[in-house]
Amino acid sequence: MKEWTVILEIFLKEGIFDPQGKTIRSALHSLGFEEVKEVRVGKVLKIKIMGNSEEEVMGKVRKMSEMVLVNPVTEDFSIRVEKE
Numbered sequence: 001m002k003e004w005t006v007i008l009e010i011f012l013k014e015g016i017f018d019p020q021g022k023t024i025r026s027a028l029h030s031l032g033f034e035e036v037k038e039v040r041v042g043k044v045l046k047i048k049i050m051g052n053s054e055e056e057v058m059g060k061v062r063k064m065s066e067m068v069l070v071n072p073v074t075e076d077f078s079i080r081v082e083k084e
Helices: 019-030 054-069
Strands: 002-012 042-051 075-081
Touching: 002 054, 042 054, 054 075
Parallel strands: none
Antiparallel strands: 002 042, 002 075
16 A cells, blocks of 8 residues: 545635635736636645555545545546646
């Protein structure tokens, strides 16, 4: 068994209002960055987990996400293993 580092990214689903993202976009516009069209704020979790394979740890993190870490009504998520 070895230690893996898994990155879990969580963002509000498209169509869900993101007030933090809107505020950041407005601030960027006021600083002259008019080319910024959208900002979405999310969460990144860096999880150190023990497992025998990449598939095993991805499955465990997916299960954790579906059970407790992500609200499936309002959030989407992606999982990736950090390469060493």
